[in-house]
Amino acid sequence: MSKTVRHRWWWTLWSLVAASAVGIGVFSISVYITGDPDRTPIPLDPDVAAHYVSILVHALPSSLALLIRPFQFVTRLRTRHPRLHRVAGRVSWCASRPERSSP
Structure with missing residues (x-):
């Protein structure tokens, strides 16, 4: 497989x-x-007081990480804007920390 074909496949994937x-x-x-518990697609357990808060602690940082992480793999971003790449990486890393503390 030529370098051009591999490059095209990489960008497609x-x-x-x-x-x-x-x-x-x-x-x-x-x-x-929005912070509105009525908008969540996940059924909330009324017996667990902090159920919605635990969902927020998972969903918001995870969403931020999902928005940032694909761009960490773009070589042009890493080479032309290394400071932006590092800041985005740190924000993404910090966003994933609350998930790690969940059981």
């Missing part, structure tokens, strides 16, 4: 993954950014 990640991230942010 990256585009599919990026479109999926951004689509999920935008949907999730649009639902949870």
